[in-house]
Amino acid sequence: MVPAWRRPAPALAVAGGLAAGGAQWIAEAYGRWGGVGARLHASSATEGGMGLHWAGGDAWRSLNGPLLCRPCMVPLTHPEHTLWWLALPVLALTACLVALRTGRAAETVLPVVCAAALSVPYLVLVGYSAPRFFLPVYALLALPVATLAAGTVRAVRPAPGRVVVAGVLAGLLVAHLTVQYEVLQERAAGARATADRYRAVADGLRRLGLRPPCLVTGSHSQPIGYYAGCASADVSGNNRNITEAALLRRAATEPTAALADRRSPPPGYAQAWKAHRLRGTGYTAYLPRHAAGG
Template structure:
């Protein structure tokens, strides 16, 4: 020991002391986790764009139904057969405190950023390198992913669960992987049971072929949570599981279809190609990136030589393809959000395909140009869609404000055009009507509200009286928009309302 001390004092033969400065420790920590940090940066940017762009878009029809289920003081809207309780549970932590639409948007924007990170983080172990953050960026860059990140709708959350679930399915030796796998499919099945089942199908088939019974058990246990809740509710509220399944199928136009053309036309919106909202022409710019998905995914799968690394990508591809085919061949209409889980999974082999192309100089130039074009196209479509949807939903808040000016009081009940959205904003019971307001007989929901003594109003955007029973009701102009006039109908027994505020 003394000899070593003397040698060190003379400076002979000793190794330099290690640098234990905090700065070097931070650099080493960051270097060992650089791909997680890159993924976190993508997630932060994803939430930030939502907070800047989508935060002021009002609630849509479906969102208002979901949110009304868990907002204290607001009567829940009718929960139709195809819906599941996952989305109301998702927004409950904020709606229990406030019904503010801005608060809901901020909460979901932040939560979806966290969801994006948690979904792709397990893939960093399977695919070390830039491919995982690149895949997350590709998925997060879609206008549909950005638009629906802050929307109280199910598909984006199924997408996150699918990506994380597939990764955990492929990491059997990782501590907690089975529990995480079960949780991922439990959340997905609570949000959208049918989507979760289609995504699970390739995993179960592969698990049976390779005798991975523990993973199969975790997937089935997760599915049982959502399907169990759905079936119990079917027995209690919908006349039984078969009756509910039949009603859900009729509502969703389920059956044998080939709706690829509708999905192509829906790539740039509107948000729903149904109920008199045609999707219009096929957008060639969007079709270009859509067509590139299978090509780049195939290149990515071919470029990964090692079977152990290719297998998770194959499973992800199979799961995403199963989900996409389920909508294309079994549902008779389209919406851009339907294919979000497929895009989220296929982004992984696509990112590997882009990395393979970028290995040569000309490939790097092509990839850079293609990515620039992709993000510009998606960003411009997002801004356009936010403007359109924001303008379409703004009259709902104006109508709610006008109703307050007319002296609306709780308990109240609204029926008719946009009654779901306006009812939520006004704290009223509601039944939304798109076309058929009824005939000369008073609809039973209105009759029940009058018997209860509720403040009752019927909303319409038609110049003519939409139903015979309204002929004796008082009609008052409610709001005026750039394209239409809304009217409020009040029962004959109601006191004449005050002069409304025109918008």
């Protein structure tokens, strides 16, 4: 039996954790952004406008990739590999109901509530998705689902039936892990190919004379700038961090390249810059005509 004085402890711990985390977030909002409203506004701008967006379909379609589904216009691939995702909330709810009936609610309901809270921003507040967003949710829900599975096995009578049920559950787990391993292999190969492409673009920029300190802007400027050893900047989009006038001033004093996909025109400020096709990458680099290689 739990002593009476210890029964409120879990609720107090949760409340204390929320207060501590909230206090840190609010203090940081005033220290770095100028207030709670300013921080929320900056966050919303970065996310492309936070609001009521049902992103459950995006999360479902992106389960097997891409790593970032933004905008999420991809079709659902291998729907049979996503059935576990649709079953997960049902299993979690069932685990909560069983726990409430058996009087062991805290250890099951609390992880489910935390998982639901973590899911809310990615399901209803942003208009895109990525598989990594829900990794903490899956980790939390693994606890009550595992408890439910173990309880199901123990509840089966007689013993031979228990062995059958345990075998079925083990088989389902192995099948799930096998599918996830295949998805991991495919996504890892895609990520390596993308990184190799970015490194090839960076090598091309170095051949054009870009050396630190330098600046890369345009399509995928952040990862490519990183591989090239350059700073990155964008005048539009979710990663906007500079004005066009400020970018042009920097371009006049340091090596700068504007990148565009072969299917896209150059940025407006780079219309008069010289185009350099980066062979084998699908990119074109635009350099100011006064720059090296221009």
